[in-house]
Amino acid sequence: MRPGQLSFLEPPEPSGDVRLSAPLDARSPLRRAITAFHEHLLAEGRSSNTVRAFDSDLRLFQRYIGPHVVIGHIRYADLYGFLRWLRHGRGVPCNDKSLARRITTLKVFYGWLAASKVVAQNPAAQLEHPHVDTPLPRVLSAAEVSQLLSATEALRRDPQSPDARPHLLATLLLTTGLKKSECMALTPADIDTTETEGVTLFVRYDSARKRHKERRLRLPPGFDTLVDEYKSQYRPVSHLFECTARNLEYVLDTASRRAGLPPRRACFEVLRYTCALRDLRNGMEPERLRLKLGISDITWADTLERLQRLNTPVL
Template sequence: MNEHFEIPPHITAQTPIIPIIRAWEIYLQDQGKSPYTIKSFISDLSLLASYLPPDRAVGEVTTRELNNFLSWLQYGRGVPCSPKSLARRITAIKAFFRWLYQNGRIATDPAEKVIQYSAISPLPQVLTLEEEQKILEVAESYRHARKPDARPFTLVSLLLQTGIKKGECLNIHLNHIDTSNPEAPFLFVRYSHPRNRYKERKLSLTPSWIEAYHEYLEQYQPRETLFPWSARRLEYLLEDLGEEAGLTKHLSFDMCRWTCALRDWLSGMDREQIRQKLGVSKIQWREIGMKLQRLANEVTQQQ
């Protein structure tokens, strides 16, 4: 139960869903949920509210009505509903009614017995060893050009070594990189919200990366964050590297992250270590681990 946000007293079992949605949105924000998750969950609940009779009190909603709503989404709405979208909508409904039930606003939780579908999205694209090497060679060539530029190598090599997410990369401050021990430098991935503290971690960096990093610092002289550009600008940089390396794939932050995880998996790294390196929860790891196993099987079959 949330210890910061209190449900307003005027919300009771007799209140329709629509007036409650704004309070739930504030609760989700208070819990540190991502803007994308909040936007999706609010949209999902608004869709449920529009499906139910406008005067239906939240305490009168039944499990049968919720199942009928989910069936309508799949077969009666006339708009495609992917397995991933369906799974997310069920998660939103369950979270919403559980929140009301745990806070004593409804006597029973109608969503408790709704079956939770887990949708496994398609396998992500990863780089082959040859493709990864070509990208690093292109990035390395920039360091030795007539006008040396260490930024491409500093960025892509960091992503392939650490597997950090785009948001984590953009949030790196210069004091998050520790070079006090030249033989064992590391990156400290930090989060501002206490709810995300479990994602914080120390990731090893190679001395060769530190060498490029110092070149980059001298060339660009960033003051606070390591990469003081927009996410889109860095995405373009990765895309350009991929094109110059002759890739038919779309080089991205996500592709680098999965490539890093797969390399660690194939190297025999302890699975729990990989999970911790990626900064994901044990629940998230279930799907990620399954995907890595399937990717590893594909690599083995191709050899």
């Protein structure tokens, strides 16, 4: 590494006149604020990929602004100038998706500075994300959700060979928006049926770097009865679903076909985005939805923009 070059995962060594223990204020140099933000991300347990992405973007910002400029002197015009430089002055291609990510970095960085009372105003609040031509996620319509749940409920009530697993899985995904990996990591103990306010799910992570994604989610009324039926049929011990991910994909595909839907219409990703869109339409605040889905700040802007495009009225 060259002297003076910022590392992706290790903050630069402060010079003698920069002390990380002293509190930040509006007179602190940008270089020191970026280092403090790096430490904040690590303390929050953000993944190495997220920290690398923020560090990379802020290193570019520091290169443009200058490391010794005090953060209180940086205005909206400076941020806008930085974005124009990325587009037209840097000499390196910068597409809409990369630009949107760097805008998100500035918004999160200055949002943290404002929340920490380091700066009185957030100059990044006015920045707008460019329209990114990313394919819209596939989701189920309300009628398709009803068809799917009717089909899985029929399997659950089958007089010859009742099977609660398809209905448990479909209900779980449509309610929580879990990722496939999160679903596969669940244990029977992660579903708490003892709370008086209702059944809850604890999404856990073994990796310390991903602990910030852990969350407790509310499950629908009657889920305790459903999970008891499932446990009596499958007797799970170490994991809630003691099978392969491919097997669960087959369970969803079979339920999709029985519901009269096209093959693979009801897969993990489709049900995750269907859950997210339903919550958005029901008035859930975007930040609460981000936390529910376990999505990092840096990728949330693109996800939210696509969900909002899905949520626009039909013309």
